[in-house]
Amino acid sequence: MNDQIRSTFLKLLFIGLISSGFANASSPVKSLTETSIDKLLKKRTLSVSRSEQRLGHNLAKLYEIAEKGYFNQRLAKKLLKQTKGHPTFSIYKAWLKSMISIQTNKSAKALQAVCSKMTNQSFENLLEEELGNQATTMCFNQYLKLLSRNSKSFAGKKRQVEFFKKHAKWVSHNSNIESLNYLLSRFKNSPKTLKEYSLGLTSYFMKSEQVPPKSLLQYMDITPELTRYIQVKGLDQNSSKYVLYRELKKLIKKTFNAADSNKPIKEITKLLSEALNYYKLSYPHLPKYKANKRILSLGKSLTRRSHFEAARQAFSAILEQNPNDENVIYEKMWTWVTQENYSKAISRVVKPYKLDEKFKSLKDERLQFWVAYSMKEKGIDEHLEVFEDLVTKSPLNYYSILAAKLLAEEKEEAADKLYFKLANQNSSTPQKMPDLDQKSTYALKRLKIWGSLDFKPFIKLEYKSIFKTHSRSIAQNNESHDLGQSQASMILLASSILKEEKNYLESFKIIYRGLNRKLISLDEEVLNVLFPRPFLNQVSKYSKGYDPLIALSLIRQESGFNSRARSWVGARGLMQLMPKTARMYWRGIKTRHLYNPKINIKIGSKYLKKLMTQYDHNLVYALSAYNAGESRVKKWRKEYLTHEGSILHNIENIPFPETRKYVKLIYRNLFFYKMMDKKTELADSTKVNKIFDVSIGFNAD
The missing domain is CATH 1.10.530.10 (Lysozyme)
Known part of the structure; x- marks a missing residue:
């Protein structure tokens, strides 16, 4: 294909693609679920009263201030009383009772028993579990504060130390670090007590393979064992890893500055070689993610300045250490594609990395599209299969739309039919909505309230609970729906509820999850949720x-x-x-x-x-x-x-x-x-x- 023909073809591809969706495209088949969803949304069981809206607003407010480490006991008692008259919110009773009990116990000793009891709770669903975890975290925060006010001798008692060690997971929670830091700071002149508490924390962090927060380390008693652990994890900025990394950054910056100043390519190549040699020699001792990111950024910068061979050297250096990094493979391939040299793109990247053989396992849509496009340009028939797989895997992706358009032109098929056939190859939307049990109805009603308030923490929790817990119970109570169909039904219903409340962004998220899991089809009902037309x-x-x-x-x-x-x-x-x-x-x-x-x-x-x-x-x-x-x-x-x-x-x-x-x-x-x-x-x-x-x-x- 000569340059003029290719140029005209690419223009027409985009013009045809955007001007009217697909050429001659008709609307997708209307989902049979639309009517039943509308009926469910209009049911009185899902209608929200003013008092329920106010109660929801106050619950969200209470949760929000609790997340910041504060609590309004008066409001909590009022809400607990109100939930008795509103069964929709009965699931929040246990949380409210727990939060109130934290405030009513004023001594560290008394709170110990409360916190310990909370760690042994069992939950019916994810919403209860998340609320319970928040209450437990706050309980230990309050415990740390009360412990700090007690005498050092009380805190140093064996029973207190053992309780602290046993529950190191909770006392070291991110929300509790400030209170924990203050407690440890009070042991400055009690080295024995500080050592005991620090050993408990050290043991927890090492067993759970977590890195202690930097702010906490300044108050802990640091053992040689903890020092080695920190160095291995790369937290120590003075460790050899970061000394070497700082030197690499200097060499990269010199190369970048030379390219940015339009220095001769010979000088740029020399500086690049120094940086890459240093990178290769010190790679085992570098913070790998950061080092790779720096080299990648340099390579992309060189590509943009048309220093293609130099850019390839940078990308190749990363790929020597990380041969399956699709992002870097794409960038290397792009150095040829951007010059429309598709032969080299295939011979130097597609074939060596076997992209034409393992395209189904590729996760980078850009890479898959340009692999197929390069193959198409060189007349390799297998590009059709690569395009088809792309549409099936990621139907809403920008590259899938381009792929579908190219497929339709080559196969001389109706583009809309081809697209929807591929997009829905491994999924299906239930044709009938299931009967909802009482708990599921309450959950959807609460989701409606959180959606209207745009209270994201509860939207997220409620949806998780609906998807994992309530879908299971619906499947058990509906012979015509297995678990997948029940989950699909709840995805469609939850997203439609959020759309009705004009919370479009959250409705998009739910639909995307359903499509990614291949639980729902890309039909008109789904497209209407994803691409609404308010305003x-x-x-x-x-x-x-x-x-x-x-x-x-x-x-x-x-x-x-x-x-x-x-x-x-x-x-x-x-x-x-x-x-x-x-x-x-x-x-x-x-x-x-x-x-x-x-x-x-x-x-x-x-x-x-x-x-x-x-x-x-x-x-x-x-x-x-x-x-x-x-x-x-x-x-x-x-x-x-x-x-x-x-x-x-x-x-x-x-x-x-x-x-x-x-x-x-x-x-x-x-x-x-x-x-x-x-x-x-x-x-x-x-x-x-x-x-x-x-x-x-x-x-x-």
Whole structure:
């Protein structure tokens, strides 16, 4: 395939892929479970009263402050009383009673008995177990505090020391380290007592193969045995491992600086050889994960600067020590693929690492896609099987969508049918919802409350309990449902409940788990949960000059449709706008206004339109700028995004992993939204997209 034909083919691949989902794609077959799910959601048994909502809110509040090591005894007693009138929350009674008993016992001796009893509890399900563990952790925290207030002679008594040693797991819990540090600090002038307590901790850490927290080590009595253990685990920053690692970092930095300063390749190669020789000689004594990560980062940097042979040397050095590292294998292969030298990609990577033989065991979708793509370019028929396996393993993956499109073109089959056949090869959705027992109904009702509150700790606990405990009891009570079908039913029901409460992000997580376990099929019901359309009317109103589904796909990725979302850097709302960016379009706007969906979409859509216009409707550039900033994209276009004929290559060459993933996922979102869209009219009438639904930066000719 010559360069001009290949360039045209790659353009058409992406245009055809994104513009309308799959060419001639019809909607997937509607799941027979949809009606029964709707009926269940509307049942009175799942409706939540105001008093139940308030009770749930206060339980979440109590749990939250307990996680921080505090407790509101008055609130706990009030809630315990209220749970008697609300059987939905009866599962929380034991936890509330335990927490109250911790506060009512005011001496270390009395609390000993309480804590000891808690460690011997048995639980019916995961939710009770997690709540019980939190209460037990807090009990030992309180015990440590009370022990610190007692006389040193009391703490040094044999009975106290033995109790401490027996329960070292609980006293050294992450939540209790501060209290433990304070207790040990009080034994500074009682070396015998400190030694006894330290021996108990040392024994526990070594038996459980855990590394003691650094803050704890400064208060412990350090034995020679513990010193050796710490050195083996690599915690000691002055150990030989870290002395050698610091030297390696210096050599790597010299190589990087030479490449960054555009020094002659001869000088770069010389510095690289020094770094790699040092890496190979000292490898047995280095912190391996960190050392490999540094060399990998250097290799990727050399690739981006087109020093391909030097980059291969770096990747090969890592692979000598870690021959099955798929991430490194991919990076080595990419040094040839990015030059469209597929022959070398096959002869130097695919064949030596037997990727064409063991593709079914590959976990890196990028690697599997480009292995198949390289084989396809060189006319190797086995690429079809590799593409098919990719779609079956990871149907929602960006690379699976590309693979399905290529398969459909080669096989001349209807793309949608081929895709759904492969995606659902090892899974099936139950056709009928099972009858729910009372405990399962209560669990789903609580999930509904936690979803409305967006209280993630209880959402996670409740779902785990529903999936592992309640699914089992449902399977036992329904002859037509085995365990897998019961779990699938509960996945669909739980995700639909969270979607109904507008907690989209948590509903996505549950569906992903079901798909990964091959418990559910990728049907219309599942796609409607994964790709909902809240705010579509407002998005359509303000998305002028580009397809509104682009903005919807962006919102799904930016905030998961959570209008209260806030990132660690300060971006806010549905389209994750920075206040500074927002003020470019609305002078004097208050930061709090960005949580208003209408305002956020109005400003965000204007900013996205500005980027689309600025980059001649090239969606890769516009999305990259939205995520990483316009100044970075300006630099990237000069140095890295240089494949004018291949959008696929340009996406892979985005240097920021976060931005690269972001662009891929929005293309993935956009594909599914277009596939589910019932409209056939063009949404984009601009000249460059005259015959396409979506602007991606390529002319019609």
